[in-house]
Each structure stands twice: as C-alpha cells, then as structure tokens.
Amino acid sequence: MLTIRDLTKTYANGVRALDGISLDIPRGMFGLLGPNGAGKSSLMRTLATLQEADAGSAILDNGDGPAIDVLRDKDAVRRQLGYLPQDFGVYPKVSALDLLEHFAVLKGLTNRKQRREVVDGLLHQVNLWNVRKQKLGGFSGGMRQRFGIAQALLGDPRLVIVDEPTAGLDPEERNRFLNLLAEIGENVAVILSTHIVEDVTDLCPSMAIVNKGKVLLSGEPNAAIAALSDQVWRKQVSKATLSSYETRFTVLSTRLVGGQPVIHVFSPDSPEEGFERVAPDLEDVYFQRLRQHARVAA
Numbered sequence: 001m002l003t004i005r006d007l008t009k010t011y012a013n014g015v016r017a018l019d020g021i022s023l024d025i026p027r028g029m030f031g032l033l034g035p036n037g038a039g040k041s042s043l044m045r046t047l048a049t050l051q052e053a054d055a056g057s058a059i060l061d062n063g064d065g066p067a068i069d070v071l072r073d074k075d076a077v078r079r080q081l082g083y084l085p086q087d088f089g090v091y092p093k094v095s096a097l098d099l100l101e102h103f104a105v106l107k108g109l110t111n112r113k114q115r116r117e118v119v120d121g122l123l124h125q126v127n128l129w130n131v132r133k134q135k136l137g138g139f140s141g142g143m144r145q146r147f148g149i150a151q152a153l154l155g156d157p158r159l160v161i162v163d164e165p166t167a168g169l170d171p172e173e174r175n176r177f178l179n180l181l182a183e184i185g186e187n188v189a190v191i192l193s194t195h196i197v198e199d200v201t202d203l204c205p206s207m208a209i210v211n212k213g214k215v216l217l218s219g220e221p222n223a224a225i226a227a228l229s230d231q232v233w234r235k236q237v238s239k240a241t242l243s244s245y246e247t248r249f250t251v252l253s254t255r256l257v258g259g260q261p262v263i264h265v266f267s268p269d270s271p272e273e274g275f276e277r278v279a280p281d282l283e284d285v286y287f288q289r290l291r292q293h294a295r296v297a298a
C-alpha cells in the first residue's frame with residue numbers, strides 16, 4: 001500500500017531525524033512504535049506532505065489509478081490522505097457539527113446535501129452524534145480525538161495517519177478510540193504512531209520499531225515476540241539491589257508489583273538463581289531492541 005525507501009531528513013540544527021527509513025506498510029493497522037524523539041512525527045509529517053525529506057522515496061499504491069509519488073505529487077496524496085496530527089487543535093467556541101461542516105467544505109464537499117450526509121454519517125461513526133451541537137471547548141480529550149478522526153476521514157482517504165492519538169486518554173476513552181481505529185483499519189491503511197506499546201499489541205497486525213531516525217525492527221508483532229521466546233527472565237528484587245542487576249544484566253523493564261520491583265531480563269540462559277522464564281510480550285521486544293540499539297550506538 002505504501003512503500004518507503006531510504007528516507008532521510010536532517011534539520012537545520014543538525015539533528016538527523018530520519019536516517020534511512022525503509023518500510024512496507026500494508027492495508028490495515030500499522031503501528032509505528034518509538035520513544036519520544038525517535039522521528040515518528042517527522043516521518044508522519046513527511047508522509048502527510050507537510051515537510052520535505054532530504055532524500056528517499058515514498059510511493060502510495062492508488063488502487064486502479066497510477067501509483068502516487070508521495071514526496072512529489074502532493075496534491076494527489078492529499079486527496080487520498082486523512083491526518084490527525086499530534087497537536088490537533090480545535091476552535092473551542094464552535095460546535096462539532098459546524099467545525100466538521102467547515103472542514104468538509106475545505107475538503108471540497110461543496111454540495112450541501114451531499115456534505116450533510118457525509119458529516120452526519122461521520123458524527124454517527126465516531127459516536128459524537130448526540131453531542132454534535134455542543135462546543136468543542138467542552139469536549140473531553142477522548143471526544144476531541146474522536147472528532148479528530150472524523151475530520152481525518154472526510155473525503156474517504158485510502159491512507160490515514162494518526163500521530164500519538166492516545167497520549168493523555170483515560171483507559172476507557174483509549175479503548176473506545178482504539179476500537180474506532182480498528183474499524184477504520186478494515187478498509188484502509190492506518191499508520192498509528194505511538195510510544196505506548198499496548199496500543200500496538202492490542203491493534204496492529206504489522207508494526208515497526210524506530211529510534212533515532214532508524215528502523216530497528218519491522219514485521220508482525222507475533223513473529224517478533226516468538227523470536228524472543230525462552231530468552232526473557234523475571235525476578236522480584238529489592239529496591240536496594242536493582243541497580244546492581246541493571247549493571248550486570250540486560251534489564252528490559254522494571255515494574256512495581258505490590259511496591260516491589262519486578263525485573264525482566266534478556267538472556268539466552270538463566271541469568272542466575274532465582275530467575276524464572278516468562279513468555280515474552282511486545283514490551284520485551286520493544287525494550288530489547290532499544291537496549292541493543294543503544295549498545296551498538298555507544
């Protein structure tokens with residue numbers, strides 16, 4: 001659906017935000033996972049035609065029509081694209097209905113009757129119909145994000161990009177939002193950029209991990225998890241000894257359980273007595289890749 005090759009971008013301050021990114025993004029939900037500053041937003045903005053890359057290519061499959069060169073043919077991309085930016089702002093004094101109508105006009109839906117049908121349909125789809133006449137300023141974070149999805153879906157995009165959409169949402173709102181994304185992902189390609197591993201675990205049949213402008217892993221989460229099997233070990237330790245474990249072993253994560261740290265360690269064999277082997281999850285994969293990358297870079 002979208003083929004990205006060797007994309008690079010260095011900002012004027014010398015930061016290399018994209019350092020040879022190559023990805024194959026299929027239809028459905030694609031999780032782009034990485035810590036703050038990994039380059040996710042830079043990549044999303046580039047694909048959304050809002051900023052230039054220095055080099056590389058991105059080609060969007062266009063069904064029956066000719067493929068679209070994302071970096072050059074920006075108007076064509078914009079016709080196929082829905083984008084929910086990280087810092088999506090709304091006019092607080094305008095109602096959801098009025099603002100969505102306004103965005104619809106900007107998208108080129110000039111026929112009033114047709115526009116009304118589309119806008120009403122979207123408000124139903126994102127479950128904001130009952131509050132459509134309320135001002136956006138009174139919306140919760142989750143409602144605002146669902147409104148953001150409604151505007152991204154105007155014009156029937158083939159590619160939908162959502163940048164860190166669940167940050168700051170409470171669990172119920174987050175679930176609701178992810179369910180909505182999953183429904184959308186049945187028909188189009190959705191790129192979900194996030195630093196929250198569970199967003200990807202819950203939702204994405206394919207994914208990539210990025211850090212410092214590079215792709216550290218791409219493919220199916222299940223395959224990446226399977227590749228770590230038998231190599232993740234768990235132990236409850238004391239707070240006083242935690243740092244010694246961190247120096248001696250590749251500690252992937254530390255979680256407090258009942259106030260006591262429980263560590264996950266990456267090791268082909270038992271690290272030492274007292275560790276039990278655990279089935280790895282995507283969080284283990286994520287931190288193993290980040291640790292490995294940090295070690296290689298050091």
Ligand SMILES: Nc1ncnc2c1ncn2[C@@H]1O[C@H](COP(=O)(O)OP(=O)(O)OP(=O)(O)O)[C@@H](O)[C@H]1O
Binds near residue numbers: 012036040041
């Ligand atoms: N306009 C800019 N000028 C200079 N440096 C930038 C600019 N935008 C981003 N950067 C830098 O590029 C790197 C990648 O940033 P980017 O925002 O793409 O990462 P991210 O993965 O989206 O992280 P976050 O979740 O914090 O936004 C960071 O080091 C950031 O400070």
